[in-house]
Amino acid sequence: MDQNNENETVIGLLPLDLPHLSQGALRMLAADPGVDPVLLKEILVLGKEDPDTVRCLIRNPALPDSAFEKVMEDLNEELRQEVAFRGKSLALYEEGSLPSTERAKKQRGVKGADGKKSMQARIQQLTMGDKLAYALKGPKEARTILVRDPNREIALTVVKNPKITEGEVELFAASTNVCEDVHREIGKNREWCKKYTILRALVFNPKTPVGISLEKLPYIKEKDLQFLCKSKNVPNAISGGAKRLLAQKRKKH
Structure with missing residues (x-):
């Protein structure tokens, strides 16, 4: 056929x-x-x-x-x-x-x-x-x-x-062309968010609701936090949160 x-x-x-x-x-x-x-x-x-x-x-x-x-x-x-x-x-x-x-x-x-x-x-x-x-x-x-x-x-x-596959979820998490409710739904799914690439895609996406990104920020790797600190593509709340987390990590060291 x-x-x-x-x-x-x-x-x-x-x-x-x-x-x-x-x-x-x-x-x-x-x-x-x-x-x-x-x-x-x-x-x-x-x-x-x-x-x-x-x-x-x-x-x-x-x-x-x-x-x-x-x-x-x-x-x-x-x-x-x-x-x-x-x-x-x-x-x-x-x-x-x-x-x-x-x-x-x-x-x-x-x-x-x-x-x-x-x-x-x-x-x-x-x-x-x-x-x-x-x-x-x-x-x-x-x-x-x-x-x-x-x-x-x-x-x-x-x-x-x-x-739906994890690969698709990662693409949706990174997309700026989907409604924020999709990002919110992905952020609520614990299984999906165990995959770092999905977690990272959500936080790096400026269209993700700030509350979701802030919730996931503590799980972001240090090298990515450094990038977020300088990024002009994410909301100020996210770049500011990344700076605070980095400062806390450095104090512990």
Whole structure:
């Protein structure tokens, strides 16, 4: 099978591990009219105690009527007022102003003149739900693209991908093109931070949250602390912290 065709097939078939997604990711999916109605029913079960998730589902015209009726049974007065909005959304949905799952699938199937699409092009045409699925289950090439996605939930889901390697984590830790939440997540992972190159990449990266870098600073080798003291690429708090640590080390000697 052609590699490009295989990748496109995988994108469409990847399952979403809903119980392991954050509440924010569930809300995002709940609001996306391109998400498969079967998934919306599962999201209803998982997020029924979260008012914001329920609100997103109510406003989503793709939610099956049977599931909508189930939601209605337990709605409080505030959420019942959202039902009127659903009526307007449903009309737009039926007119074709909002993307249905089938329309989204057709859009993803469009190919260029050469019959092939780059991974970047395929990912750009994915629905939010498919992006989350690909971030969690997709291959290395997809992870490299999706970790830079402007949506923090998608970027963070990449870091939870079970196939992610330490080499990738090191690259993400050193990257200035990913959101700070990715750096924060890497910094919280003790196993990853046992690898010195990952630890060093975080501290040397000016985009890493200062609190994370300061926490890791005591584990940085002396020669690297010397470099940080003189570096103009890191925040003053980091270069200043490096100077203090060096002074303490020299006093002990």
